[in-house]
Amino acid sequence: MALIVHHLNNSRSQRVLWLLEELEVPYQIQSYKRGADMLAPPELKRVHPLGKSPVIVDDGVVVAESAAIIDFILDKYGSGRLRPLTGTPEYLQYRYWMYYAEGSAMPPLLLRLVFSKILTSPKPFFIQPIVKKIVSNVESVFIEPNLRSHLDFQEQTLSTSSWFAGAQFSAADIMMSFPVEAAGSRVDLSGRPHLVKFLQSIHSRPAYKRALERGGPYEL
Secondary structure, three states: OOEEEEEEOOOOHHHHHHHHHHHOOOEEEEEEOOOOOOOOOHHHHHOOOOOOOOEEEEOOEEEEOHHHHHHHHHHHHHOOOOOOOOOOHHHHHHHHHHHHHHHHHHHHHHHHHHHHHHHHOOOOHHHHHHHHHHHHHHHHHHHHHHHHHHHHHHHHHHHHOOEOOEOOOOHHHHHHHHHHHHHHHHOOOOOOHHHHHHHHHHHOOHHHHHHHHHHOOOOO
């Protein structure tokens, strides 16, 4: 039975396709499209109760969550590739960035997206100034300082090593691709040349390009 990726457009499942292309693991895609509300369609709940992507099914085993999927694939198909040796300093960095990508990097980016939607959503004219003031305060007091801190941290890391976990490209860079790409779509990265270089480097990888060809257009 082939490995099946339940792939939602413009989502984290693009990372799973990219990993499989890097490892040259055969797989099939079951594609889903976001609705007008930008949420995943209810059909995904037939695969996993939360109805979110990415989800893979491999020999009847259902695995959800990006990092868990990547660990599963590397354990089964990696043969030591795309993951530093256990016990090395690079492995500690690898584990850190694998968890950091969703645990710390994404929340302020999601908050910026949510509050931007609140600001632009239809509302009675008489409450628009109140909403605008609330959004502005949250942005200036919480979201912007946190985003700046995280992007500075990522920039500093890449100023001392070629990739997030050291000199070698790893699955940690695949995990970090989503928050860095999301940041690039919502923040001016021109003052952070190492993050810009990181994006250029991953976008030039043949496996990344093949994943886009199979998964379809990818916008954040």
